Amino acid sequence: MIVYGGDWNPEQWPEETWAEDVTLMREAGVNRVSVGIFSWSFLEPEEGRFDFGMLDKVMDLLAENGVQACLATPTAAPPPWFGHTYPEALPVDADGRRMSHGSRQGFCPSSPIYRERALRVAEQVALRYRDHPALAIWHIHNEYGCHNVRCYCDASAAAFRVWLRERYGTLDALNDAWGTAFWSQRYSAWEQILPPRATPTFTNPGQQLDYRRFCSDAVLDLYRAERDLLARLTPGVPATTNLMAGMHWEMDYWTYAPEMDPVSSDHYLIGEDPHIHLAFSADFARSLNRGRPWLLMEHSTSAVNWQGHNPAKRPGELLRNSVQHLARGADAIMFFQWRASRAGAEKWHSGMVPHAGTDTKIWREVKALGALLKDLAEVEGSTVTADAAILLDYASIWAEDHPAQPTTHRDPVEIIRQWYGALWKAGVTCDVAHPEGDLSRYRLVVVPALYLISDAGAANVERFVAAGGTVLVAPYSGIVDEHDRVRLGGYPGAFRDLLGVTVEEFFPLAPGEPVTVAGGGTGTVWSELAHATTAKVLDTYAGGEPAWTRNAWGDGTAHYLTTLPDGDLLGRVVAEVCADAGLATTNHPGVELVRRAHPDGRSYLFAINHTEAAAVVPATGVALPGGRPVDGELTVPAGEFRVVRLLAVS
Incomplete structure (x- = not known):
């Protein structure tokens, strides 16, 4: 059912x-x-x-x-009596304003x-x-x-300090992780540590990042508490x-x-x-x-x-x-x-x-x-198999959200969506994966916006490529460690050897001022002064600097872009990278083709036409519902969908 x-x-x-x-x-x-x-x-x-x-x-x-x-x-949604009786349990924003009851989620997660x-x-x-x-x-x-999710009250501050003690153990370890030598921020007692409340200027990036982690964990703990109660009863x-x-x-x-x-x-x-x-x-x-x-x-x-x-x-x-x-x-x-x-x-x-x-x-x-x-x-119960994955880490998104960046025009979430969209347009079914997750089942891994990555995550990507996988990495990836500390020795830090590229400086692009790529297309928002070490340069800017490179690593290949490409350039790159990975791309732009399959071999093609013209796609089986035979070709009218129980892989 x-x-x-x-x-x-x-x-x-x-x-x-x-x-x-x-x-x-x-x-x-x-x-x-x-x-x-x-x-x-x-x-x-x-x-x-x-x-x-x-x-x-x-x-x-x-x-x-x-x-x-x-x-x-x-x-x-606690009722009005809750906020009226226990105002100290209502959430407080970074400016110290306590919220009032009158909508929903009117509570501090650490209360x-x-x-x-x-x-x-x-x-x-x-x-x-x-x-x-x-x-x-x-x-x-x-x-x-x-x-x-983010409350800045005293109860949250106390819970944050407990979380930090469990994470770091000692103040020396915390001071090192947060780089508190900068701006005389070194802590000498746990009680001095607060949430990143409003301050005269930028908050400490490590503090801000860890507070995002803490807040996520605090809400998760509430879920676990209710789940465990229900499991017992x-x-x-x-x-x-x-x-x-x-x-x-x-x-x-x-x-x-x-x-x-x-x-x-x-x-x-x-x-x-x-x-x-x-x-x-x-x-x-x-x-x-x-x-x-x-x-x-x-x-x-x-x-x-x-x-x-x-x-x-x-x-x-x-x-x-x-x-x-x-x-x-x-x-x-x-x-x-x-x-x-x-x-x-x-x-x-x-x-x-x-x-x-x-x-x-x-x-x-x-x-x-x-x-x-x-x-x-x-x-029901059938599953989708994907040959490609996009890497996504919340900590990286949160770290890049700090306002003190080379440019505020980079939105990592939008970049992830754009690169996913390029795979979607190419007809490639794609999972989302954590950088430290199992990548062995994929042929292609895409890294659109991974500013922050741990040593374990970087090593995981290297192993994937060495074993024969193909990776495509976007600029400003691998730059900092899990504490938001810069990886020294040349960008892109954790991926420098894998990509065979060293970047000496970032050159963010102003809005409306794209950079032209010699092979066709433009880059926006970002560019880099890069040097190929072991990588082959596939495309350049007008001055000859690398815009797109390809490097052999073990049995696999690693591609790198030094700009954020427009749609045409990204489409061209994705097509070649998919060819490297042995992935077929679509001849039906705007028509979504996805398969679900049972372990016993029964499989289903979902064809969804997002265009304004009818499309004909390959399929052999019977149409659902109804059971009409489909012999080699399936017509999907504009704006409609069809489902086929497949008799053979088409």
């Missing part, structure tokens, strides 16, 4: 609408809904007094109608009072519903750290929390994923090339789950409410977006939310049942998607 549904918030509606909701759920093919996510003020209307009348009726109604509950612990009260309400929910027939999976919290019931892979960069999801089974994630369309952004986020979620199927916990039926401009989805886009996630490994397709809210901050966020009711485009597509997922049930 492919899970299908969304967040159901019946507390927002009169009870007489609940029966209509479950009737519509059955009509749409919904088999699971998330409930209780923002219900703390209903479940505990006054501190210590619990009232489960509303949720009892909801859970019973679901069970009676054959709909599973993804039951939430309601800890993402012992919040932790105690959150575990208490989670325990009461678990005890109440642990044997309920509707309970299928726990939904812990909601979008951890979306708004409050409801053994055998799986538990997850909805990450925001590819969208939210405040927490290190590499540390979260091993604590989750299964991994679930949310995704919403943003920016240019939204279908590429969607594919990246889906591939990232699958990679976090170690290649296994994952759960799409939230996406939107149409417009969202939180961007400056919130376009509605065009006809067919709801279906196409959902199938994209399914193609890239999702075994659950869920939305926020079931019924569009009448009031509140998200009243303009679309729902499966829109404000206009069921005689609507959205509802017709919601029903069509439910029928489609039922017909594609055999795809």
